[in-house]
Amino acid sequence: MHTPSIEDYLKAIYKSEAEGDITSRDIAERVGVSAPAVSKMLRRLVELKLVRIHAKTGIHLTPFGQRTALQTIRKHRLIELFLVRELGYRWDEVHDEAERLEHHISPLFEERIAEKLGHPDFDPHGDPIPTAEGRMPEVEEIPLHTAEIESHFVITRLVDGDPKLLQYAASLHLLPGATIEFHGRQPFGGPYNIIVGGEPVALAPEAAAQIFGRVSPDGGRRGARRS
Ligand SMILES: [Zn+2]
Numbered sequence: 001m002h003t004p005s006i007e008d009y010l011k012a013i014y015k016s017e018a019e020g021d022i023t024s025r026d027i028a029e030r031v032g033v034s035a036p037a038v039s040k041m042l043r044r045l046v047e048l049k050l051v052r053i054h055a056k057t058g059i060h061l062t063p064f065g066q067r068t069a070l071q072t073i074r075k076h077r078l079i080e081l082f083l084v085r086e087l088g089y090r091w092d093e094v095h096d097e098a099e100r101l102e103h104h105i106s107p108l109f110e111e112r113i114a115e116k117l118g119h120p121d122f123d124p125h126g127d128p129i130p131t132a133e134g135r136m137p138e139v140e141e142i143p144l145h146t147a148e149i150e151s152h153f154v155i156t157r158l159v160d161g162d163p164k165l166l167q168y169a170a171s172l173h174l175l176p177g178a179t180i181e182f183h184g185r186q187p188f189g190g191p192y193n194i195i196v197g198g199e200p201v202a203l204a205p206e207a208a209a210q211i212f213g214r215v216s217p218d219g220g221r222r223g224a225r226r227s
Helices: 006-018 024-031 035-047 063-087 094-101 107-116 163-171
Strands: 051-054 058-061 151-158 179-185 192-196 199-203 211-215
Touching: 006 024, 006 035, 006 058, 006 063, 024 035, 035 051, 058 063, 063 094, 063 107, 151 163
Parallel strands: none
Antiparallel strands: 051 058, 151 179, 151 211, 179 192, 192 199
């Protein structure tokens, strides 16, 4: 499809760095390119002072690289929300569109979108939008399948890259802000048992791994006992 740009690499490195150590393979997977393509690009990013590579600690964004990554992520997430709110896109349609548009809008356009949307904190999938100053709001969250059994779990975000997953989640009302009861997994690697809006649902493990949130403070075992 489209050739990944420098900004795509910076976003991939930023997101990998947030999850721990980065390998060229992580980057290759996120960007969707081969390992040799990553090595070549990494040399270029080092020359441009966007990335530094340390013999012991590996691949890191420089402050300049980090700023650029956060600006691109900000544009991406603002565009997604703009498309949903103002242009009537569905939430599963906006990620690919934003992947393209994020490289082309001007700072003024970005500012006007933010204004029009009332300087929002989250995109349609629940991802936090970095501030104009390039600060990423901190969100405490865990993947759904690691929640304590019989807890009440509030969804904060869903991974946004797969339209099929988002359609599936929406059909089950698994949206940011929704509270679900988590009852653990069926034996032999089966689905997860959850209750959404009073309805029991067998949730596919692959989907459960893409849903993030936090255990609701008032929704521990006390709340779950009703079921
Ligand atoms: Zn997206």
